[in-house]
Structures are given as structure tokens and as C-alpha cells.
Amino acid sequence: MKHSLKLKEQRAQLVDELQKIVDLAGAEERDFNTEEEARQGEIHTEVNTLDEKIVQAEKTEEVLLRNVAEVAAPAAAEKKEVEEIRGRFSISKAISDIVNKGHLNGIEAEMSQEGRRELAAMGKTTRGNLTLPAMLVEGRANEPYGTSSSPGNSVTLQGQSGIIGTDVAAMVEGLRPVPVLERMGATRIQAQGDVVLPSLPNEAATETNEGATVNNIDGDFQTVTLSPKRFAMRMDLSRQLLVQSAANLDSVIQADMANAIANKLDEDMIDDIFTQLATAGNITDGSTGSGTSASATDYLDLTNHEGGFLSQNPSGQNLAMLMDPTMASFLKQVSQSSGGAILNSGNEILGYPVFTSTNAATQTVVADTYFSGITDTNDTISIRPIFFLDPADIFYAVFGQLDVTIDPYTSAHTGVVRLIADYYADGAIRRTGSGRILAGLTANTTPTTV
Secondary structure, X not given: OOOHHHHHHHHHHHHHHHHHHHHHHHHOOOOOOHHHHHHHHHHHHHHHHHHHHHHHHHHHHHHHHXXXXXXXXXXXXXXHHHHHHHHHOOHHHHHHHHHHHOOOOHXXXXXXXXXXXXXXXXXXXXXXXXXXXXXXXXXXXXXXXXXXXXXXXXXXXXXXXXXXXXXXXXXXXXXXXXXXHHHHOOEEEEEOOOEEEEOOOHHHOOOOOOOOOOOOOOOOOOEEEEOOEEEEEEEEEEHHHHOOOOOOHHHXXXXXXXXXXXHHHHHHHHHHHHHHHHHOOOEEOOOEEEOOEEOOXXXXXXHHHHHHHHOOOOOOOOOEEEEOHHHHHHHOXXXXXXXXXXXXXXXXXXXEEEEEOOOOOOEEEEHHHHOOOOOOOOOEEEEEEEEEEOHHHEEEEEEOOOEEEEEOOOOHHHOEEEEEEEEEEEEEEOOHHHEEXXXXXXXXXXXXXX
């Protein structure tokens, strides 16, 4: 069926043709000839037919438009409802309800029930008494103000020292942990079970003759599986703080919880990626001063690092480096040549952005593996890894949302309410060719004899 506007264009063309016939006869001061009379009759018939079609088309379009509006209205209403819920939900009120009443009330109770339902649909059971649904957590997280939790395998206490002023969010966006790898460009997946990531070979496409068989090229195919790992944090809040009416208390609690978990998640994923790349042998050889001394990282090391990484054919467009802050600061003192430009300028090296995280942790490795000029192949050395990464090939899966236990009893004698938040996630680089390691050193170093 043609759109009414198209039909009206056809009608206008016919009317224009009819006008030209009339104008020509008038200009010549004569009656219409036989051919003109016949054509006028045809035009009248066609215009009448088009008029009927236009009326039908407009009626159909009106019905369809009304239907679209009816379909869109619930979606718009649902979006508005979600925004209202996010604005009304208060984590500090939820804590207060548990502490003072022994149970949740109002919108906080409804949201916790929805969160438990979502986890149950994934076959998971809840640990806490406040489980947050995806609708509350799927927004963008607040900008992190840093991670002050100490690394380790146990649940980490995230204190409230070092808090900077933040705008008060009308919703609990700050409860979604955002690791540095995601800020680099890693892909986040909301998962319901183990996630298997196929690692595709760069040479999968081939040029071939028409009709010829296309052979399967395995390349560096491998299976990377993401499975739920528990990440947890603990935070103690004084009862005196909870009775305050400070408008940004929710933002403070949310940012603390999100940053503590994101910090630990980063630590785990970066360590796993280091192991993946080291196992694959994706290591740029560092320079040595002698058979017993490894040299501090210099400009040539970084250009070699770039060449080695690009030779692995990373497919992404937004390549980046990741290292710890000490290494990044050191490279701000390193010149490209004598009197030349600084290597790390404006947090960019060789035109690639530099991301820093204390979770790009120091590693003790076999020296000869990272500095092939070292004579004794058993000696070890402490390095600061400089990762060259294609973030587009880093994936991390989240299984469910935050499950919070509000415990007013364990430290009741000290006037403290304890929060323990559980978060299930896992991450990896799906193709080892998308990453490479350079052993960073801030000074010439003699390996430890083993």
C-alpha cells in the first residue's frame, strides 16, 4: 500500500497536467480538441480514484499511528515509573528499617523482593536481607574517587576516609562497581550462567575463487569461560551517622561499596590477564645492562613493546596501556632521547592513552623470561607490569546484582551497624593476542639469586 503523501503527489501531477491543457486552450482562444477532451476524462477518472485511495490511506495511517501511540504509552509510563522508583529508593532508609524495625518497608521492601526474584530466576540464593534488582543498578556509576581498600583474599573493610564532595544522585547508580578495565573499554555482560567466549582468529577471512570451498582456519581459537566468583566488601556505619539527615549519605554509602568491590574485581581480573598473557608468551623483552643487571625502562623498551604488540594483530581501534601509578610517574621523567620530549606526556605514551591502577600489581618473575640477557636462568626479579591491551577484547560478566546483608547485631556493643555486600562476577581477555606485557623497572635492578 502506498503512503497517502505519495498518492497526493500523483494526484498533484495529474491536476498540473489538467491545468496545462486548460491554459493552452485558453491561450489559443479555442475549444478543447478531441484528444484533449479524452485526456481530461481520463484525468478526472484517475483523480477520483486517487481521492478514494487517499481517504483510505489516511484512515489506515491514523489507525496505525494510534496503535503506535498506545504501544509507546506504556513504555513511556514504565520508564517514568522506573525513574520515580530510583528517586524514592534510599539505601540509608533500608538500613534504618532493618536496624530499627527488623524488616524493610515501602519501596525498599518491594525492590528487595524484586532483586530476590531475579536471583532466583538465575538459580541463585540470596545471602543478605537487601537484594537490589537490575533496574536500580544498571545506570552509569558515579565517578570513583579512588580505592582505599587494601588488597587481599578476605572481605575488605572500605572506610569513609578521603571522601570528596559529590553531587547527590537521585537514584542508586553509585552501587554498580565500575572497574578500571571497563573505563578502558572492556565489555560488561549481564549473565545468567557460565559465559563461554570464543576467541576468533584474525585470519578467519580468506580470499577464494567463486564457488570454491572456504576452509576453516583455527588460528588461535580457544575457549575462555567466565564463571561466578564472589566479591565481597564490609563497611561499618555508626548508628549516630545513620540518624543524621545529611542529604548525601546515600551517595557516600553507595560510592564506598561500589569502589571497594570494583577495586577487588580489578585486582582479580588484572592478575588473571597477567597470567593469561605470560602463559601465552606475549612478553616484550626488557633491556639489560649486563648479564647480571636489568635496566630501567626507557624509550626503546616502549617502542619495542609497541612493535611486539602490533605484530599480534590486535583488532580494536582504541588500544591503551595499563600500569601502576609509580611506573607511570617514572615514565614522566624519561626522555625519548637526550634532551628530547618526555615519554609519558599528558598520560599518553607513543600516542596511546595510559591508565593507572595500583591493581596492576608488582610481580616476582623469573628474570631471564622478561630480560633474556640475564645469564642465570633461575634468578628472580620484581617487576611493575606495563600492559599493552586491546580493551575491546576484555570481557567481564556480572551474575545478578548486589546482595547486601545489614547486620545490626555483631558490633551492636560498639554502636556500629555492619554492611556486607556480595557481588558475583568474572573477567578475562578472550584472545591472548590482544595483550602484551613489558617488565617495567624504575631503576637498574640486579635479580635475586635463587
